[in-house]
Amino acid sequence: MKTLIIAEHENGAIKSATLSAVTAAAALGAPVDLLVTGNDVAAAAQAASQVAGVSAVLTAEDAALAHPLADLIAPVAKQLAGDYTHILVGASTFGKDLAPRLAALCGVNQISDIIEVIDADTFKRPIYAGNAIATVKSSDATKVITVRGTAFAAAASEGGSAAVSAANATVGTAKVRFVRADVTESDRPELDSADIVVSGGRGVGSKEDFAKVFELADKLSAAVGASRAAVDSGFVPNDMQVGQTGKMVAPKLYIAVGISGAIQHIAGMKESGVIVAINKDEEAPIFNIADYGLVGDLHDILPELVSKI
């Protein structure tokens, strides 16, 4: 038994989704290798080699891999798959894009979003927006799995000393080209690893009024999230959407402001430590899962909170 994790990295650092996958892999009890792909991977490979619990780091370096394209990374991982019983990727948009493509190349099913490792073949995963937890058993020779980051603590990014070597794999040519990235610039903590998240919904009212949510977040050094309705209304960019089909978060404190609590939203935040809901409708479903509810107008409550923290 041996596990390969396909690393997601940015500016030479390993992303937290990958570090959570390392923790999930540790539960399998077999050696863990990390595959780092990219154009210039030296820094990321160095960072990968220091992750606690990693046995070996394999690199695939090629100009064509400058952008993380599943079309190119999947065939690289496929060439290595024979050595592994498990291939894990974090369930970020990177992993969700890549893992199924790799699984199909390997001719196996893929298991999405595991939240628990029962044994080498058996896993728990949420289905139906987390309203049911399935236990599934796979008989595939290579199990291709994505790991839900909120269910596994991040492995320590220091303390390891894995050897780095070039993977024995060739890089193909893709029929897809990177055109551009429109990255949301922010100095705030990342949504999927922040200790505190403040999320705003349609009730916030407008893009301008969302400044009040940002102010509270800044006061708390929190990340900012949103409901789908807030994103659809153009208050904030898409990468802030929390929920079944957006990001999964589980901070120590989650503050939902002007969010009604649809099942799709709750699916993305109900594992949070403490949940606070601020809503003017005392019947809003969000109060059914909130530890502390405050009924009132967010336009009054947010400034008062900011002034009193």
Added chain:
Amino acid sequence: MKAIVAVKRVIDYNVKVRVKADNSDVDLANTKMSINPFCEIAVEEAVRLKEAGTVSEIVVVSVGPKAVQEQMRYAMALGADRGIQVETAAAPSSLDVARLLAKINEEENADLFILGKQAIDSDNNQTGQMLAALLDIPQATFASEVKIADGKAEVTREVDGGLVTLEMDLPAVVTTDLRLNEPRFAALPKIMQAKRKPLAVKTVEELGVTLSNSTELLSVEPPAERQAGIKVGSVDELLDKLRNDAQVL
């Protein structure tokens, strides 16, 4: 240009599912079923491409029991031209659906495949990527904008850090995200017309595909429920609770 759109029949997104008492599965008896919302967006996108003169024919495919024809008819009411149902007892795995779609394409030779990014029942988010792998064609997942010109597709994708735009040679697979479009309502005359559109039924055996069955569902449990907490009367009380009781501030 021919487009294949895959649609899945799923529990309606407004319904909260319950787990069966014997923990064998979820209970879908007497539950309202609908077209998977992401598939509805996929159909709408194909219809818009047809209205723009880019796509000439839209073939809607669904894999499952006869009941899926209801959602196929709905897709036809939105504007799909004809349908192919692959008859199976239950909805098979994403890999099997991808294999069946790839097999159907041997005859259809589509230029564009539009799938939902995720079925809201299994929450798999796999089929489109698998189909692209099996056909060895490019993929653009989680699309919020699709432009097609000169045999190429330019697709903007919603990713964790923001947006990424890719250009792909056709044929290619696109999977839809929520912001791609807002599906229209199916007007009554269109619903009537849709009943007369061609709908072929094929079996898995006819298509010569062996279903994989490598993932076994052992049990299904309800999640740990959160209990409703308390309502506080003021900002001061809230801060006091967060600082002193919950100790998160």
